[in-house]
Amino acid sequence: MQRAKDQRTSLACVQEMYEIDERPVGLSAHHKLLHSERGKLKAGIIVFNPNIQAMKVFSSANVIGVTNQVRKRSILVMSVYCPPSEEIETLLQQIDQCLCIPHDGTIIAGDFNAKSPVWSSKIEDDRGKELVDFALSRRLAIVNENSPPTFDGSRGTSWIDVTLCDAPMIEHIFKW
Numbered sequence: 001m002q003r004a005k006d007q008r009t010s011l012a013c014v015q016e017m018y019e020i021d022e023r024p025v026g027l028s029a030h031h032k033l034l035h036s037e038r039g040k041l042k043a044g045i046i047v048f049n050p051n052i053q054a055m056k057v058f059s060s061a062n063v064i065g066v067t068n069q070v071r072k073r074s075i076l077v078m079s080v081y082c083p084p085s086e087e088i089e090t091l092l093q094q095i096d097q098c099l100c101i102p103h104d105g106t107i108i109a110g111d112f113n114a115k116s117p118v119w120s121s122k123i124e125d126d127r128g129k130e131l132v133d134f135a136l137s138r139r140l141a142i143v144n145e146n147s148p149p150t151f152d153g154s155r156g157t158s159w160i161d162v163t164l165c166d167a168p169m170i171e172h173i174f175k176w
Contacts, residue, residue: 010049011068013079013109015161017041036064042081043110058098062091065098075169076103080110088114088127092134099138105168108140113160119144121160131162140164143173 004012017024019041027033027046034054035044038061045066047054057076058065065078078098082091095108115121116128119142135142143163165173 004046004048010047010052011054011077012046012048013077013107014044014046015042015079015081015111017044034064034066035059036079036081037061038081042083043079045077045079057101058094060094060097062086063094063098065101067101067103070105073104073168074102075105075107076101078106078108078110080108080112082110082112082114082127084113088112088130092130095134096138105172106140106164106166107169107173108164109161110163111161114162115160118142119162135164138166140166141170143170 019025024033024041030050032047032054033044034047034056035041037059043062043064045054045064052068054066054068056064057067062082063078063080065076067074067076076098078095080091080095082088091112099106112127112131114127114131115123115125116132117124118128118132121128141164143165144161163173
């Protein structure tokens with residue numbers, strides 16, 4: 001949360017938030033959290049800037065979608081989580097449903113638990129192949145090219161978090 005404050009972040013997509021008694025740890029009461037329908041906080045969007053009017057437009061077990069107005073354009077932002085134990089096809093169908101909501105630009109950020117050299121992983125798994133095919137078929141760009149590992153833990157490092165966006169948004173994403 002400190003990093004978001006230091007960088008004056010207005011909105012952040014989060015996955016697998018640490019929680020105690022079903023409440024996220026470290027989130028100020030001044031910030032708004034919109035989250036997926038799953039019992040645990042697996043996918044969420046934190047609105048740090050009180051001037052942003054983020055409206056929840058989609059929610060499923062692993063996807064939360066909000067729209068907000070930026071320069072008279074409706075931007076659809078999704079935070080997604082795909083547990084390693086679940087098939088990615090269901091998640092991609094939920095993302096597709098959310099993409100049907102009228103919007104002028106899209107950003108999708110998530111823990112897909114998918115691996116592909118497209119986002120710097122050393123290996124490619126079936127999830128990675130499916131996610132790349134999905135992105136290409138929806139004309140979505142994969143933003144995190146040449147990125148450092150997005151997971152670094154006792155079991156090693158991996159690149160399992162991916163950010164996607166459509167053409168109108170690509171020029172607005174930097175410092176990934």
